[in-house]
Amino acid sequence: MTTDAATIGARPERRVAARSPGGSSLVARQELRDLWGSTRGLTALFGFSLLLAVLAYLASADAGINLLDARESVGVIVQTAIALGSLGAIVISADAISGERERGTLEALLVSPLSRRDLVVGKLLAATSMWAAALVVAVPFVVTMARGPGVAADALITLVVAGSLVAAALTALGLAISSVALSTRVSLAASLAALVLLAAPSQLPAIRADGVLGSILIKVNPIASGLRLAQEVLVNQRSWASQWVLLVSPAVAAVLLTAVAVRLSRRIELGDSR
Amino acid sequence: MNERVACRHLTVAYGDHVAADAVSFTVGRGEVFGLLGPNGAGKTSVIRALTTIIAPRSGSASIAGHELHDQTAIRRRIGVLPESSGYPKAPTGEQYLVYFGRIYGLGEPEARHRADALLERFGLAATTTRISAYSRGMRQRLGLCRAMINNPEVLFLDEPTLGLDPAGKDEIVRHLGELAAANGTTVVLCTHLLDEVERVCDRIAIMNRGAIVATGTVEDVILRATGAEIARLHVHPDDAVGAARLIERSVGAAAVGLDESRPGVIDVALSAGVGTGAAMLRAALDADVEVLGFERHRATLTDAFLELTADQEVAA
Numbered sequence: 156m157t158t159d160a161a162t163i164g165a166r167p168e169r170r171v172a173a174r175s176p177g178g179s180s181l182v183a184r185q186e187l188r189d190l191w192g193s194t195r196g197l198t199a200l201f202g203f204s205l206l207l208a209v210l211a212y213l214a215s216a217d218a219g220i221n222l223l224d225a226r227e228s229v230g231v232i233v234q235t236a237i238a239l240g241s242l243g244a245i246v247i248s249a250d251a252i253s254g255e256r257e258r259g260t261l262e263a264l265l266v267s268p269l270s271r272r273d274l275v276v277g278k279l280l281a282a283t284s285m286w287a288a289a290l291v292v293a294v295p296f297v298v299t300m301a302r303g304p305g306v307a308a309d310a311l312i313t314l315v316v317a318g319s320l321v322a323a324a325l326t327a328l329g330l331a332i333s334s335v336a337l338s339t340r341v342s343l344a345a346s347l348a349a350l351v352l353l354a355a356p357s358q359l360p361a362i363r364a365d366g367v368l369g370s371i372l373i374k375v376n377p378i379a380s381g382l383r384l385a386q387e388v389l390v391n392q393r394s395w396a397s398q399w400v401l402l403v404s405p406a407v408a409a410v411l412l413t414a415v416a417v418r419l420s421r422r423i424e425l426g427d428s429r
Numbered sequence: 430m431n432e433r434v435a436c437r438h439l440t441v442a443y444g445d446h447v448a449a450d451a452v453s454f455t456v457g458r459g460e461v462f463g464l465l466g467p468n469g470a471g472k473t474s475v476i477r478a479l480t481t482i483i484a485p486r487s488g489s490a491s492i493a494g495h496e497l498h499d500q501t502a503i504r505r506r507i508g509v510l511p512e513s514s515g516y517p518k519a520p521t522g523e524q525y526l527v528y529f530g531r532i533y534g535l536g537e538p539e540a541r542h543r544a545d546a547l548l549e550r551f552g553l554a555a556t557t558t559r560i561s562a563y564s565r566g567m568r569q570r571l572g573l574c575r576a577m578i579n580n581p582e583v584l585f586l587d588e589p590t591l592g593l594d595p596a597g598k599d600e601i602v603r604h605l606g607e608l609a610a611a612n613g614t615t616v617v618l619c620t621h622l623l624d625e626v627e628r629v630c631d632r633i634a635i636m637n638r639g640a641i642v643a644t645g646t647v648e649d650v651i652l653r654a655t656g657a658e659i660a661r662l663h664v665h666p667d668d669a670v671g672a673a674r675l676i677e678r679s680v681g682a683a684a685v686g687l688d689e690s691r692p693g694v695i696d697v698a699l700s701a702g703v704g705t706g707a708a709m710l711r712a713a714l715d716a717d718v719e720v721l722g723f724e725r726h727r728a729t730l731t732d733a734f735l736e737l738t739a740d741q742e743v744a745a
Contacts, residue, residue, distance in 0.1 A: 259511075260514075260517060263575060425477075
């Protein structure tokens with residue numbers, strides 16, 4: 156071993172900023188490298204592509220095995236892409252902080268000048284890349300299938316707008332849970348439970364969904380709302396002007412849950428006590 | 430200002446459990462300070478409070494001239510190697526260090542230059558694999574590199590030689606000494622390896638059950654905990670009692686000890702009133718005692734540690 160005394164030994168000046176500049180973008184870049192430089196992100200994306208491909212094949216196959224009409228098939232593909240893409244995003248974000256805590260890498264970050272807020276924002280940005288990648292994979296499937304019934308533009312807009320808002324809300328939810336959960340297992344279980352609970356109203360029978368209670372339940376629920384939008388616009392041929400209200404809940408949830416995740420960053424602790 | 434770490438009546442508690450109770454000590458610039466104690470003594474809690482990870486229940490502390498509430502100022506001036514530090518698997522050692530260098534505000538080229546220099550210094554320069562392929566010792570050295578990436582004024586190291594082979598331990602201890610002497614870096618070292626402490630620490634504090642039970646130089650602590658140095662005379666067992674009487678005449682009865690379990694061994698506690706071991710040996714020879722062997726027995730830091738933390742050891 157040799158000593159680079161000129162570099163390390165002497166301390167003529169300390170060129171270290173008071174706070175780390177662009178801390179959130181540093182974290183985001185590092186997280187993106189970790190996610191896409193390892194098998195984690197690519198495996199999830201491969202699974203997503205495979206499921207979507209199988210579904211697209213079944214939906215576009217001959218009438219012998221496909222019971223849905225063309226519009227319904229597009230609706231199912233868009234809804235599935237939103238649900239699975241969001242699931243991927245919530246799984247990644249649910250591991251973000253609790254995973255660092257569990258792997259013993261959190262303490263080094265907490266004693267650095269990086270603020271907890273920058274840490275959370277950076278991880279949030281990186282986790283949304285999971286949805287962005289899912290979107291890139293889903294677009295060709297959706298466009299190809301939507302060309303037949305002539306709803307390609309509507310399908311694309313629904314996927315991008317509703318899907319992005321739902322994914323943003325769920326990513327923030329996963330991260331908020333991850334900030335306070337002591338283990339990844341707990342964080343994942345709580346996040347997935349929340350996902351299932353939020354998705355449940357979208358499975359209501361049509362007759363109940365059209366009732367007053369069902370309608371309210373769906374409109375206040377970001378996932379149910381996003382999925383219902385795909386149903387109404389792509390399958391029931393309702394206009395965007397009459398259905399835009401279904402975007403309010405995902406948009407509000409995305410903003411609120413992001414604010415909650417950032418707020419909870421103050422409560423990030425190591426989680427063990429000696 | 431020479432004082433880099435000032436810990437004043439610091440109390441750290443988790444709910445009802447008080448982990449560290451009114452702990453006070455100071456560490457100066459360029460000093461290597463050993464914080465010792467058995468498991469659960471409260472060392473890590475003190476370190477975590479001083480490194481702004483947890484808020485103390487009461488008391489105060491300043492690091493590099495900044496009070497604990499000035500967290501960002503402290504964090505940019507310290508380097509920390511936690512006891513149970515983990516590492517990401519995907520990046521290489523250099524990528525990992527550059528990332529932390531950037532977090533500390535270094536530009537990309539400077540962070541890379543510093544990372545490379547540290548990797549060279551700690552014998553990791555030739556390793557270009559991902560961290561997942563590092564051995565435990567290599568990870569520990571990488572952790573030290575990370576703790577030093579910002580050229581810290583104060584370095585907090587919790588078990589820095591964990592997982593290292595003897596040569597690696599030796600190397601780290603040597604580096605710490607050099608760092609403090611040449612660079613003026615203050616090092617607060619938590620370790621169970623007391624021989625390392627004896628070699629490198631200027632001063633130490635021993636904690637037991639959340640409180641500091643001894644502080645000072647290694648010599649001071651040993652002396653206070655275990656008493657005076659012992660001069661040990663080996664004589665024929667049949668001559669032991671007579672020889673002890675003769676020695677008592679010159680050094681006093683209080684200093685001379687005969688242990689029935691070790692026939693032929695006479696212990697003389699050397700203190701200011703007794704004089705040197707050589708004087709005691711001369712007194713024995715002048716009294717025609719046939720001396721079979723002579724040794725000076727100096728208590729070690731381990732003896733002092735065990736003495737000071739005896740109740741904890743028993744409890745454990």
